[in-house]
Amino acid sequence: MAGKEEVAFLGxxxxxxxxxxxxxxxxxxxTIVPQTTIADVFAAVQSGAxxxxxxxxxxxSNGSVIFTLDLFADLAGRNPDILVCGEVYLGVHHCLLGxxxxxxxxxxxxxxxxxxxxxxxxxxxxxxxxxSRNLKHITKLYSHHQAWGQCNDFLTTHLNGIxxxxxxxxxxxxxxxxxxxxxxxxxxxxxxxxxxxxxEFLAENLEDNEGNSTRFLVLRRRDDGTSRPDGxxxxxxxxxxxxxxxxxxxxxxxxxVRHSEPGDLAxxxxxxxxxxxxxxxxxxRPSNEATWHYIFFVEIxxxxxxxxxxxxxxxxxxLDGVAQSWRWLGSWENALKA
Amino acid sequence: MAGKEEVAFLGxxxxxxxxxxxxxxxxxxxTIVPQTTIADVFAAVQSGAxxxxxxxxxxxSNGSVIFTLDLFADLAGRNPDILVCGEVYLGVHHCLLGxxxxxxxxxxxxxxxxxxxxxxxxxxxxxxxxxSRNLKHITKLYSHHQAWGQCNDFLTTHLNGIxxxxxxxxxxxxxxxxxxxxxxxxxxxxxxxxxxxxxEFLAENLEDNEGNSTRFLVLRRRDDGTSRPDGxxxxxxxxxxxxxxxxxxxxxxxxxVRHSEPGDLAxxxxxxxxxxxxxxxxxxRPSNEATWHYIFFVEIxxxxxxxxxxxxxxxxxxLDGVAQSWRWLGSWENALKA
Numbered sequence: 001m002a003g004k005e006e007v008a009f010l011g012x013x014x015x016x017x018x019x020x021x022x023x024x025x026x027x028x029x030x031t032i033v034p035q036t037t038i039a040d041v042f043a044a045v046q047s048g049a050x051x052x053x054x055x056x057x058x059x060x061s062n063g064s065v066i067f068t069l070d071l072f073a074d075l076a077g078r079n080p081d082i083l084v085c086g087e088v089y090l091g092v093h094h095c096l097l098g099x100x101x102x103x104x105x106x107x108x109x110x111x112x113x114x115x116x117x118x119x120x121x122x123x124x125x126x127x128x129x130x131x132s133r134n135l136k137h138i139t140k141l142y143s144h145h146q147a148w149g150q151c152n153d154f155l156t157t158h159l160n161g162i163x164x165x166x167x168x169x170x171x172x173x174x175x176x177x178x179x180x181x182x183x184x185x186x187x188x189x190x191x192x193x194x195x196x197x198x199x200e201f202l203a204e205n206l207e208d209n210e211g212n213s214t215r216f217l218v219l220r221r222r223d224d225g226t227s228r229p230d231g232x233x234x235x236x237x238x239x240x241x242x243x244x245x246x247x248x249x250x251x252x253x254x255x256x257v258r259h260s261e262p263g264d265l266a267x268x269x270x271x272x273x274x275x276x277x278x279x280x281x282x283x284x285r286p287s288n289e290a291t292w293h294y295i296f297f298v299e300i301x302x303x304x305x306x307x308x309x310x311x312x313x314x315x316x317x318x319l320d321g322v323a324q325s326w327r328w329l330g331s332w333e334n335a336l337k338a
Numbered sequence: 339m340a341g342k343e344e345v346a347f348l349g350x351x352x353x354x355x356x357x358x359x360x361x362x363x364x365x366x367x368x369t370i371v372p373q374t375t376i377a378d379v380f381a382a383v384q385s386g387a388x389x390x391x392x393x394x395x396x397x398x399s400n401g402s403v404i405f406t407l408d409l410f411a412d413l414a415g416r417n418p419d420i421l422v423c424g425e426v427y428l429g430v431h432h433c434l435l436g437x438x439x440x441x442x443x444x445x446x447x448x449x450x451x452x453x454x455x456x457x458x459x460x461x462x463x464x465x466x467x468x469x470s471r472n473l474k475h476i477t478k479l480y481s482h483h484q485a486w487g488q489c490n491d492f493l494t495t496h497l498n499g500i501x502x503x504x505x506x507x508x509x510x511x512x513x514x515x516x517x518x519x520x521x522x523x524x525x526x527x528x529x530x531x532x533x534x535x536x537x538e539f540l541a542e543n544l545e546d547n548e549g550n551s552t553r554f555l556v557l558r559r560r561d562d563g564t565s566r567p568d569g570x571x572x573x574x575x576x577x578x579x580x581x582x583x584x585x586x587x588x589x590x591x592x593x594x595v596r597h598s599e600p601g602d603l604a605x606x607x608x609x610x611x612x613x614x615x616x617x618x619x620x621x622x623r624p625s626n627e628a629t630w631h632y633i634f635f636v637e638i639x640x641x642x643x644x645x646x647x648x649x650x651x652x653x654x655x656x657l658d659g660v661a662q663s664w665r666w667l668g669s670w671e672n673a674l675k676a
Contacts, residue, residue, distance in 0.1 A: 018429030056516065059624075060624055060629045060630055061624060061626070062404075062624070063404060063622070063623050063624055066400075066401060073467075075398070136535060145504070155624055162559060163503065164503075164504060165501065165502075165503055165504075166483070166502060166503075166504055209626065209629075212630040213629060213630075235485060264616065264617075265607075265616075265617040265618075265620070266607045266610050266617050267611060268606060269603075269604045269607050269608070270604060270607070270608050272604050273608060274603030277604075278602070278603075279602075279603040280603075281622060281632065282620050282622055282634070283621075283622060284401070284619060284620055284621060285401050286397075286398055286399055286400070288399070291398045291547075291549040291551060292398055292674065294619065296620070303584050319482075336630065
């Protein structure tokens with residue numbers, strides 16, 4: 001690959017994924033390119049149009065990003081060569097972006113649609129964040145679906161019953177609000193998106209949990225064969241170095257199980273335990289092979305090594321003998337500070 | 339409890355949960371009462387205001403209902419006595435409900451907001467369902483968040499780029515559309531909600547997968563002490579009958595693990611394998627005890643017996659010795675036809 005390497009990220013510009021991409025690929029060696037959907041990032045990496053991609057994987061408050069899991073499940077067989085080669089943790093701090101100008105009531109003819117909180121899971125009566133401006137004129141909220149769940153307290157306390165419109169990203173939400181001249185709409189989005197769109201900060205740090213963070217995964221093609229300046233993928237894929245310390249690396253594996261067989265799922269998982277590998281997360285998604293069949297995603301500490309040695313390699317070899325189908329989805333350097 | 343037993347369900351009237359409740363509680367012995375949120379159903383059962391409750395648990399296309407999982411996780415300690423005592427499987431067939439009258443273009447002043455499909459996971463170019471009416475006048479779609487993902491093909495093919503508004507339930511969506519005189523909005527909702535609201539069926543069977551189904555759980559209070567006409571809870575909680583056939587029952591257990599200890603999660607799961615219990619599903623959610631800590635939900639075939647005998651009881655006893663914290667969330671009769 002001559003010249004600058006291209007890296008795809010879930011856009012648009014100023015999305016949280018963009019910020020994660022800038023952290024992982026800060027050098028002038030990279031051109032980073034926004035994509036509209038998570039599927040587009042996978043496709044760009046799979047086709048070789050870009051050398052790497054960045055997608056959201058899980059949020060500390062909301063849990064997994066199911067779209068990303070479904071793309072790793074790859075039921076349509078579109079992304080057979082995608083591997084994870086890195087991760088980025090980003091503190092996520094949402095702002096309420098809009099205009100402080102109050103439009104005269106009823107002027108825009110918008111009816112207030114009551115959108116009830118279907119979860120009611122929030123445990124606090126009031127939110128951490130306080131608005132810095134009056135919010136009485138706000139009749140419409142735009143954001144990404146994941147953001148509502150992260151700002152439950154603020155929304156319940158200060159914007160209860162206001163119509164919420166899901167858009168493809170928090171930065172898209174800010175763009176829509178910039179284009180709305182009524183001044184009655186607001187976006188839950190990032191500081192970067194607020195600055196880019198010249199919007200006012202009506203409130204900051206809307207998130208329920210101060211530690212609200214999102215983990216992003218860096219994707220590459222299985223056979224890209226390039227040496228990476230950060231060295232992570234090369235090392236994780238099996239350089240001949242010792243790695244007694246499993247906690248330096250992580251590995252993602254997916255598999256399906258035969259539902260008819262007692263202990264089948266537990267049996268697959270016992271394989272990892274047998275080799276002393278720490279299972280750090282399990283997720284399941286409908287496999288769509290049949291109704292109520294699942295595909296499981298297991299993350300373990302440690303890495304698959306190119307030379308075939310090591311505990312992860314041995315565990316995967318045993319999995320080969322017992323799982324209905326399974327796939328190694330990559331090994332990479334652990335970016336979480338203990 | 340004198341007179342009719344009261345059963346709470348996630349409402350409003352004509353919701354899919356309502357239909358599930360009518361299947362499980364068909365007799366005149368029950369008064370079934372709609373609740374606004376899943377949390378309200380849990381609260382009504384916990385407080386004893388009703389004897390049982392019905393909540394959605396998972397959809398065959400979309401996966402788990404995370405709000406329900408979070409209420410079982412019960413991090414705020416509000417639902418300590420909730421147990422699952424039954425389940426209902428319901429085929430879910432969505433209709434597009436609205437009016438076929440086309441409003442003159444631009445009359446309602448609504449701007450078409452482009453809402454992109456962030457997932458792009460759908461694998462088909464066209465949808466199974468065909469509209470029976472022209473849909474050109476539709477500028478706004480209302481539904482529950484879960485429904486969008488189940489109707490991806492239809493939405494992409496016939497209503498691409500139309501503004502989508504999340505509301506608390508599919509039946510609420512139908513109610514909103516009934517009240518919109520412009521005729522430009524449509525709801526994705528059930529046949530029952532369409533009939534109740536006197537709306538036209540613009541298209542039927544919108545769901546991508548013909549087998550689209552939702553599983554609902556029936557909740558009761560741990561100490562309700564009543565004998566149930568369907569006998570399920572009584573039996574599952576340990577009547578002195580033999581149950582060599584584990585597949586007749588299911589059990590739900592939640593637990594957290596120590597992340598520092600290698601093989602900790604696999605070790606918990608191995609307990610079930612040791613006693614020959616089939617793990618049928620695993621889910622995880624953020625535990626919110628600390629960032630990136632999880633609570634796991636495991637479903638196994640078999641039941642906890644009141645007399646303390648049997649494989650499930652033995653497994654739970656061993657779990658007691660090794661898990662950081664765990665909770666038996668109920669045993670009930672398996673309603674899935676093999």
